[in-house]
Amino acid sequence: xxxxxxxxxxxISGGSYVIFEHCIRAKxxxxxxxxxxxxxxxxxxxxxxxxxxxxxxxxxxxxxNDIFDICIATWWRTVYEISRISAGTYAYFVQSIxxxxxxxxxxxxxxxxxxxxxxxxxxxxxxxxxxxxxxENCDKDAFLVKNGVRKDIYSLEGPCIAPRDPxxxxxxxxxxxxxxxxxxxxxxxxxRQSKADEIWLLTSSPVASYPGVxxxxxxxxxxxxxxxxxxxxxxxxxxxxEGMFGPPLEMFHCGGTSITYNVxxxxxxxxxxxxxxxxxxxxxxxxxxxxxxxxxxxxxxKELKKNAIDTAAHxxxxxxxxxxxxxxxxxxxQSRPSINQNELKKSHEFYFDWYVIAENYKNSNSLIHxxxxxxxxxxxxxxxxxxxxxxxxxxxxxxxxxxxxxx
Numbered sequence: 479x480x481x482x483x484x485x486x487x488x489x490i491s492g493g494s495y496v497i498f499e500h501c502i503r504a505k506x507x508x509x510x511x512x513x514x515x516x517x518x519x520x521x522x523x524x525x526x527x528x529x530x531x532x533x534x535x536x537x538x539x540x541x542x543n544d545i546f547d548i549c550i551a552t553w554w555r556t557v558y559e560i561s562r563i564s565a566g567t568y569a570y571f572v573q574s575i576x577x578x579x580x581x582x583x584x585x586x587x588x589x590x591x592x593x594x595x596x597x598x599x600x601x602x603x604x605x606x607x608x609x610x611x612x613x614e615n616c617d618k619d620a621f622l623v624k625n626g627v628r629k630d631i632y633s634l635e636g637p638c639i640a641p642r643d644p645x646x647x648x649x650x651x652x653x654x655x656x657x658x659x660x661x662x663x664x665x666x667x668x669x670r671q672s673k674a675d676e677i678w679l680l681t682s683s684p685v686a687s688y689p690g691v692x693x694x695x696x697x698x699x700x701x702x703x704x705x706x707x708x709x710x711x712x713x714x715x716x717x718x719x720e721g722m723f724g725p726p727l728e729m730f731h732c733g734g735t736s737i738t739y740n741v742x743x744x745x746x747x748x749x750x751x752x753x754x755x756x757x758x759x760x761x762x763x764x765x766x767x768x769x770x771x772x773x774x775x776x777x778x779x780k781e782l783k784k785n786a787i788d789t790a791a792h793x794x795x796x797x798x799x800x801x802x803x804x805x806x807x808x809x810x811x812q813s814r815p816s817i818n819q820n821e822l823k824k825s826h827e828f829y830f831d832w833y834v835i836a837e838n839y840k841n842s843n844s845l846i847h848x849x850x851x852x853x854x855x856x857x858x859x860x861x862x863x864x865x866x867x868x869x870x871x872x873x874x875x876x877x878x879x880x881x882x883x884x885x
Contacts, residue, residue, distance in 0.1 A: 479509055479510065479547045479548070479807070479808070479811065480510045480512070480544075480545075480546040480547045480548075481501075481504065481509055481510065481511045481512065481546060481547070481548055481549075481550065481807065482512050482514050482541065482544075482546040482548070482549040482550065482563050482565060483497065483501055483511060483512070483513050483514065483549075483550045483552060484514050484515075484549065484550065484551050484552060484553075484556035484559060484560060484563070485497060485513055485514070485515050485552055485553065485556065486515070486516075486552075486553040486555055486556060487515070488513070488515065488519055488523055488524055488530065489523060489526075489682075490526040490527075490682040490697055492723065492724055492725075493552070493553070493573050493574075493721075494527075495527065495700065495724070496573060496604065496625055496724075497552050497571070498527050498529070498530045498533075499625075499626065499628070499796045499799075499800065500799075500800050500803045500804075501513065501530075501533055502529050502530065502532065502533065503796065503797060503800035503801075503804075504800060504803070504804050504807075505532060505533060509804065510534070511533055511534060512533070512534040512535070512536050512541065512544075512546070513530075513533050513534065513535050513536070514536050514537065514538060514541050514563065515535070515536075515537060516538060516559075517537065518535075518537055518540075519535050525699065526697060526698075526699050526700065527699070527700055528699070538559060538562050541563060542562065542563075542564075544564065545564045545565065545566075546563065546564070546565040546566070547565065547566045547567075547811055548565055548566060548567050548568070548569060548810065548811050549563045549565035549567075549568050549569070550568075550569045550570070550571055550602075550807075551568075551569070551570045551571070551594075551599070552570075552571045552573070553576070554576045554577075554590075554591045554594045557570060557594040557597060557599070557826075558594075558826050558830060560599075560822065560826075561819050561820075561822045561823035561826060564819060565819070566811065566816055567600065567810060567811055567814070567816040567817045568599050568600070568817040568819075568822055569599055569600040569601065569602060569807070569810055570594065570595075570597070570599040570600070570601050570602070571601075571602050571603070572595070572601055572602070572603040572604075572608055572612070572620065572721075573603070573604055573605075573608075573721040573722075574608065574719060574720065574721035575592075575595075575608060575611055575719075575742075576591050576594075577589075577591040577592040578659075578719045579591075579659060579719060590829060590830070593829040595612055595615070595616045595618060596616050596618075597822065597825050597826070597829075598817055598821060598822060598825060599817060599822070600621075600810045600814055600817070601618055601619075601620040601621065602620060602621040602622075602623055602803065602806050602807075602810075603620045603621070603622060603623070603721075604622075604623060604624060604625050604721055605622075605624070605721050605722040605742070605743045605746060606622065606746060607742050607743055607745075608620070608721060608742075608743075609622045621806040621809070621810075623799060623802045623803045623806055624722065624746065624794065624799060625722055625724060625796075625799055626793075626794050626795045626796035626797070626798060626799030626800065627724070627727060627728060627790070627793055627794070627795060627796065628700070628795070628796055629731065629795045631700065631701055631703070632704050632707065632728045632731035632732055632790075633704070633731060633732065634731075634732065634733050634787065636704055636705070636708060637704075637705045637708070638705055638708040638709045639693075639705050639706055639708075639709040640709045641709070642708075642709065642710075642711060644776060646675040646676065647673070647674050647675050647676075647711055647712070647769070647772055647773040647779075648674070648675060648676040648678065648709065648710045648711050649669055649672075649674045649676070649677055649678070649710060649711065649712050649713070649714050649769065650678045650679075650680060650706065650710035650712070650713045650714065650729070650734075651665050651666055651669060651677065651678070651679050651680070651691075651713075651714050652679075652680045652681070652713060652715055652725045653665075653681060653682075653715065653717070654681055654682045654683045655681055655683045655685065655688065655876070655879060655880075656683060656876070656879060658718075659717060659718040659719045660717050660718075661716045661717055661718055662679075663883060664716065664762075665714055665715070665716045666679065666688065666689075666690055666691060667690070668714075668716070668762055668765050668766055668769075669690075669714055669769065670690045671766050672765075672766045672769035672770055672773070673769065673770045673773040673774070674769050674773060675773070676692045676693075677690065677691050677692055678691065678692060678693045678694075678695065678706065678709070678710055679691045679693070679694045679695065680695045680698065680703065680706050680725075681694065681695070681696055681697075682696075682697055683696065683697075683876055683879075684696055684697060684873055684876050685876050685879075685880055687880065688880055688883065689880070689883045703728070704728070704731075707728060707729050707731075707732035707733075707734060708732045708733065708734075710729070711734055711735070711772065711779060711783075712729075712734055712735050712736060712737055712769075712772055712779075713725055713726055713729040713734060713735075713736045713737070714736075714737045714765070714769070715736065715737075715738050716737075716738065716739050716757075716765065717738075717739065717741050718739070718741065718759065719741065719742065720741045720742055720743045720744070721742075721743055722743040722746050723741075723743060723744070726738060726744075726747075726748060726754065727747055727789075727790070727793065729786070730747070730753065730786035730787065730789055730793075731787075731790040731793075733783060733786075733787060734783060734786065735753065735754050735755075735772075735779070735782035735783050735786045736748060736753075736754035736755070736786070737754065737755045737756075737757065737765060737768045737769065737772075738754065738755075738756055739756070739758070739759045739760075740756050740757070740758055740759060741759070744756060747789055747793065749785075749789075752782075752785050753782060753785040753786040753788075753789045754782060754786065755768040755771075755772075755782070
């Protein structure tokens with residue numbers, strides 16, 4: 479079966495990782511999988527997940543004469559591009575409710591994103607809470623396929639950066655430093671207020687150091703991330719928005735435990751006070767108390783780790799998860815009503831036209847909007863036409879962020 483899978487970016491992220499794990503395994507089982515992006519992708523950008531290089535890669539323009547059995551959007555913006563691809567039917571792999579990524583001040587954009595869940599598309603999702611949300615708010619029945627874990631990578635046995643020390647508490651913060659809803663700078667600040675002996679940072683941001691952090695691991699290939707997990711006792715992940723986040727579960731497989739907020743999706747595998755500790759959103763004092771508890775009470779730390787290992791043992795691997803995903807795809811193609819390309823295009827145009835009207839009204843006197851639009855165009859031009867300069871400017875941006883935090 480011919481799949482077209484639309485991606486916004488192949489760069490290192492949890493969302494890209496999940497897409498690759500499904501697609502790589504589908505291709506190994508004989509499916510004809512093509513990843514389609516707006517711009518041509520350099521294979522160097524896939525070094526963080528080398529297996530993704532085995533997939534077919536194309537652009538919208540390059541695939542305009544191809545016909546697929548199914549076309550799958552994987553990000554809200556790709557939903558508005560999906561009718562550019564000819565396919566027998568169309569689907570949407572929903573990894574989060576992405577309208578939550580945007581502030582209320584961007585209300586028209588939030589509504590445009592929310593509208594993607596009302597499009598005439600079959601939906602596959604990774605989390606129970608998302609399936610429930612789509613049913614309750616959009617009257618959509620979604621296929622539920624929970625993410626797997628690379629048990630060949632994330633395991634108790636294997637290399638580590640530094641052995642755990644029963645007399646010291648080493649905490650790991652994970653995530654990009656410049657994405658507001660990932661809340662990484664605040665997480666590091668809270669760790670610094672605690673009795674943690676060492677703070678490590680695993681990040682997709684291109685930084686070599688960060689104020690208050692003992693060791694920084696930047697843009698690490700997936701095959702080496704377990705070395706970092708096995709070295710740390712607990713992962714501190716205080717995101718505000720998640721679909722079904724993977725790092726705490728990967729930490730469980732490597733013998734550690736977690737401290738998180740009660741973010742959407744945490745309850746897929748985290749049981750408070752059993753295999754991890756869960757704080758109310760923005761209850762910062764509780765987070766510090768939890769870290770101090772694990773520092774002062776080694777018995778409690780061991781108990782959480784033991785139960786986390788048991789949770790990991792009962793979790794599915796990626797081979798099984800990918801098989802479920804493929805079964806959902808076949809069900810959509812063979813048993814569900816096909817989605818018409820022209821009808822889909824009309825839906826896109828309807829929602830997008832209303833978005834443009836709302837944005838024009840909101841920004842009729844907004845210099846900020848005009849500056850942001852120009853900046854986005856400039857960034858895309860540099861990324862496509864001058865990738866080396868784009869990378870250099872991006873590195874300068876992150877150095878500036880780190881410098882500001884050092885003050």
